[in-house]
Each structure stands twice: as C-alpha cells, then as structure tokens.
Amino acid sequence: xxxxxxxxxxxxxxxxxxxxxxxxxxxxxxxxxxxxxxxxxxxxxxxxxxxxxxxxxxxxxxxxxxxxxxxxxxxxxxxxxxxxxxxxxxxxxxxxxxxxxxxxxxxxxxxxxxxxxxxxxxxxxxxxxxxxxxxxxxxxxxxxxxxxxxxxxxxxxxxxxxxxxxxxxxxxxxxxxxxxxxxxxxxxxxxxxxxxxxxxxxxxxxxxxxxxxxxxxxxxxxxxxxxxxxxxxxxxxxxxxxxxxxxxxxxxxxxxxxxxxxxxxxxxxxxxxxxxxxxxxxxxxxxxxxxxxx
Numbered sequence: 001x002x003x004x005x006x007x008x009x010x011x012x013x014x015x016x017x018x019x020x021x022x023x024x025x026x027x028x029x030x031x032x033x034x035x036x037x038x039x040x041x042x043x044x045x046x047x048x049x050x051x052x053x054x055x056x057x058x059x060x061x062x063x064x065x066x067x068x069x070x071x072x073x074x075x076x077x078x079x080x081x082x083x084x085x086x087x088x089x090x091x092x093x094x095x096x097x098x099x100x101x102x103x104x105x106x107x108x109x110x111x112x113x114x115x116x117x118x119x120x121x122x123x124x125x126x127x128x129x130x131x132x133x134x135x136x137x138x139x140x141x142x143x144x145x146x147x148x149x150x151x152x153x154x155x156x157x158x159x160x161x162x163x164x165x166x167x168x169x170x171x172x173x174x175x176x177x178x179x180x181x182x183x184x185x186x187x188x189x190x191x192x193x194x195x196x197x198x199x200x201x202x203x204x205x206x207x208x209x210x211x212x213x214x215x216x217x218x219x220x221x222x223x224x225x226x227x228x229x230x231x232x233x234x235x236x237x238x239x240x241x242x243x244x245x246x247x248x249x250x251x252x253x254x255x256x257x258x259x260x261x262x263x264x265x266x267x268x269x270x271x272x273x274x275x276x277x278x279x280x281x282x283x284x285x286x287x288x289x290x291x292x293x294x
Contacts, residue, residue: 007031010042012117017045017058017077028077041079044153060156064213064233065089081157083179083233084111084150084170089157090214090234091183094207099195101160105186108167111148113179114223115139115172144172178223194245201238208236 014028021029031039045060060079061067065086070078081089088109096104119139126136134144151168155161189195201216208216213233219225226235 001035004035005037006040007036007038008040008042012043015041015043015046016048017041017055017079018047018049018052032076037076039077041077043079044082044085044149045079046149060153062086062089062157062233064211065093066157081153082150084113084148084181085153085157087111087179087181087234088150088154088183090211091181091236092154092158092161094203094214095185095200096158096160098203099187099189101164103187103189104160104164105188106165107161107183107185109150109181109183110169110171111150111179111181112171112173113148114175114177119144119172139172139174141174146170146172175223178227180223189245195243197241197243200241200243204236204238 009028009031014026014030017028019027019029021027021033023030028039028041045054045058047054055077057075058077058079059070059075060081061070062081062085080086092107118135120136121138121140123138124136126133130136132146134146137144148168148170150170151161151166154166187195204214204216208214212231215229215232215235216238217235218238220239221235221237226232229235
C-alpha cells in the first residue's frame with residue numbers, strides 16, 4: 001500500500017522468525033506478505049516452539065563482525081542481535097583474531113544494563129504460574145537480577161564461541177540507556193610470554209584504528225559520557241583492563257580414558273603446569289532504547 005521495501009521492526013514484540021505471517025497476534029513475516037522485501041529486527045531472534053530450526057531465509061548479523069554472512073539473494077529476515085551481543089562481539093573478536101580461538105579456555109560476563117520496555121514502571125502482581133517474580137518489580141527504584149541470551153546469540157555471529165564454556169548474567173538498573181559489560185576470559189598462554197594488560201589494550205587500540213564501531217579510551221568514562229557517540233557500538237575502557245597469571249595442576253588419573261586415547265598427554269606436561277591469564281574488561285555499550293532488548 002505504501003511501497004515500503006525495507007522494514008526495521010523495533011517493537012520488540014515480533015521476534016520469532018518461524019511464526020506464520022497469518023498469526024492473529026502478528027508476526028515478522030507479516031511485513032513480507034504485505035510487500036516488504038526485507039525485515040530487520042532490532043533484537044535477537046527468539047524461537048518459541050521447541051524443536052524448530054532457524055529458517056533458511058533468516059540470519060543474525062552484527063555489522064563489522066559477521067555481516068559478510070548476509071546473502072541478499074537468500075535472506076529476507078535479518079536480526080541485528082542486541083546491544084549486549086554487539087558489544088560483546090567487539091570485545092571478543094579482536095582478541096580471538098590475535099590470540100587464537102584455540103587458546104580461549106572459558107569466558108564469563110555480566111552486563112549492568114539500562115531498563116528495557118519489558119520491565120514494569122510500578123510493582124504489579126505476577127501472572128499465575130510465573131517463575132521469575134523479579135520481572136514484575138518496578139525498574140524505577142530497584143537493581144534487578146535477570147537473564148540474558150547474549151552468550152547464546154554470540155555463537156550465531158562468532159561460531160568459534162560454541163566450543164568455549166560461557167556464562168552470562170544480567171543486572172537491570174534504573175537508567176534509560178548506556179550499559180556496561182564486565183568480561184572475564186581465561187586463556188592458555190605461553191610460559192615464556194604470558195598475556196599482559198598492555199598486550200590486551202594494544203589489540204583493542206589497533207582494532208579501533210580500522211573499525212568505526214569500536215572506540216578505545218583510557219579516560220575513565222561513566223555511562224552518560226558515551227551516549228550519542230557516532231557509529232560506536234562499544235567503548236573499551238582500557239584503564240579497567242586487568243590480567244592475572246596462574247598455574248594449575250591437572251590430576252591425569254581423573255581424565256577420561258577416551259580423552260587420553262584421542263590426545264595422548266606428554267609426561268612433561270604433568271610436571272610443568274601451563275600458565276593461564278585472566279583479562280577483565282569494562283565496556284560501555286552505546287545502546288539505544290530501541291536496541292536494548294536483550
């Protein structure tokens with residue numbers, strides 16, 4: 001009717017790419033049936049029915065990370081992920097490209113996140129059978145523990161993360177925009193040259209020179225300082241990068257025989273534990289209200 005070819009859906013309501021266009025409650029695919037050629041969702045896809053796979057014409061992309069996976073001849077429903085996933089991907093990918101995915105042992109993160117449209121202005125009664133009672137509490141005057149699908153969504157844009165143990169938590173606070181991620185990574189590094197803070201920061205500094213989506217700073221910002229930065233998806237707070245190096249000992253008697261059969265461990269490794277480094281980075285995500293549904 002209006003000749004619209006591209007729809008950007010920022011409602012946060014229609015996130016399931018498998019929902020039929022004729023669903024009485026509405027669906028992303030309703031835009032396609034109405035004449036649009038492409039639909040961009042400003043939130044992660046959420047498939048509600050268990051067992052259903054991602055449709056062939058749907059893809060999740062983060063600009064500058066995996067936008068090359070978008071195929072205009074095949075993909076008509078595109079998710080731009082979330083602000084948390086975008087921020088996280090720009091924290092992970094520069095390190096992965098430099099240090100190597102094979103040296104990532106584990107990862108954990110917590111996002112201290114601005115309020116989203118799914119939260120309540122005032123406390124209200126939960127629905128019958130509700131399991132997460134915090135969702136019914138007022139965001140105006142509370143710090144609220146909740147969940148995030150960022151770790152799962154990250155594997156869609158950086159497939160190497162599928163094999164790396166990753167824990168992700170989220171805390172909502174009463175601000176309108178501007179969020180923060182604290183990321184902790186465990187690496188296996190070289191005994192002779194353990195990973196240090198200066199090396200981590202140099203990786204981000206170099207990446208920031210070529211990417212319009214990442215800013216590196218040591219100015220000790222707060223959230224209001226980064227709101228409105230043009231194009232930036234993430235601001236790396238270099239002054240908050242910390243590293244620790246430690247050694248571990250593994251009791252090989254408790255290692256499964258199948259693992260030993262597939263990858264024999266030299267006796268020298270039993271005597272010389274490897275050194276690990278742990279990097280913690282604080283990042284402000286330049287989120288907007290329409291993109292902050294995580």
